Amino acid sequence: MNLLVISAILAAMVGMRFLKPSMLAWIAIWWLGMFAILEFGFAVPIPASVIKIYMGIITLSLIAYVLTDPERVEQVWNPIVAFTVEKRFQPLLVVVGLLIPCVVAWSIYADMTKSKQAPSFARTVHPAPPDQITVHDTDYPLGFADNPYRTLEASAPEEFAARVQAGRDVYYSNCLWCHGDVMAGEGMFAHALNPIPTSFEDPGTIAMLREAFLFWRIAKGAPGMPDEGGPWESAMPAWENFLSEEEMWNVILFLYDFTDYKPRAVELH
Numbered sequence: 180m181n182l183l184v185i186s187a188i189l190a191a192m193v194g195m196r197f198l199k200p201s202m203l204a205w206i207a208i209w210w211l212g213m214f215a216i217l218e219f220g221f222a223v224p225i226p227a228s229v230i231k232i233y234m235g236i237i238t239l240s241l242i243a244y245v246l247t248d249p250e251r252v253e254q255v256w257n258p259i260v261a262f263t264v265e266k267r268f269q270p271l272l273v274v275v276g277l278l279i280p281c282v283v284a285w286s287i288y289a290d291m292t293k294s295k296q297a298p299s300f301a302r303t304v305h306p307a308p309p310d311q312i313t314v315h316d317t318d319y320p321l322g323f324a325d326n327p328y329r330t331l332e333a334s335a336p337e338e339f340a341a342r343v344q345a346g347r348d349v350y351y352s353n354c355l356w357c358h359g360d361v362m363a364g365e366g367m368f369a370h371a372l373n374p375i376p377t378s379f380e381d382p383g384t385i386a387m388l389r390e391a392f393l394f395w396r397i398a399k400g401a402p403g404m405p406d407e408g409g410p411w412e413s414a415m416p417a418w419e420n421f422l423s424e425e426e427m428w429n430v431i432l433f434l435y436d437f438t439d440y441k442p443r444a445v446e447l448h
């Protein structure tokens with residue numbers, strides 16, 4: 180809530196009590212004040228359609244308020260009638276008469292010419308990872324940390340194959356929904372997400388990343404992205420909350436095994 184805006188509008192309304200404006204002015208001030216609270220009073224913007232619904236309710240309540248008392252009806256009605264029939268208001272009446280269709284035409288034109296594209300914002304897809312992360316109480320210096328099971332590929336192929344298999348189970352019970360059954364980023368949830376889930380088949384993703392980078396992204400998910408990766412509305416969960424470290428390293432082995440890509444090697448300086 181934007182307390183400054185809300186208290187300013189409430190103060191203005193209290194102030195109006197002392198000025199005793201006419202009933203018609205009162206109604207207009209209430210209507211505009213409520214609109215200003217809905218439009219500017221909240222830190223998170225309220226959708227225009229919701230504002231329309233609320234303003235509809237407010238309009239109806241104001242009409243009901245006026246209609247409950249014949250005196251109020253007269254106070255609102257008389258100035259409107261005077262405006263339409265009295266000679267001195269005639270030039271103004273002409274202006275208003277022309278303005279109404281112009282405003283309607285303009286708002287229809289503005290609606291029709293709106294771009295259907297969501298506003299785009301720049302983001303770094305692969306920002307530099309932090310120097311070190313802590314996952315389940317283990318510290319990983321990301322410059323050097325590598326998949327602890329990668330060496331098994333040469334030294335113990337059977338154990339390696341079993342880990343890939345375990346990684347497959349992790350993938351198909353957790354990642355499938357977004358990253359898709361063939362890792363092309365076309366899971367059943369993908370269409371609802373922006374940014375879309377990464378396609379691991381794309382040579383610009385895991386093929387050019389180190390396993391430690393993947394471990395960081397999988398463990399910390401979207402909440403772990405540094406500012407340069409944002410504004411960032413990624414749905415990628417922080418898997419450290421659901422998976423063991425071993426499961427995360429295994430699923431990484433599976434990602435490379437399935438796509439036939441090789442992880443980028445650790446660069447020792």
Ligand code: HEC
Nearest residue numbers: 353354357374375376377384393396397401413414415430
């Ligand atoms: C709710 C949807 C969702 C699920 C489930 C999900 N992801 Fe993601 N993931 C995303 C989105 C969206 C992105 C792209 C934006 C980003 O990088 O945060 C992403 C990005 C990634 C990346 C970064 C790739 C890169 O090029 O930087 C990795 C790695 C990844 N996901 C692995 C996984 C793994 C492994 C699982 C399962 C344990 C998983 N994801 C489950 C939505 C999901």
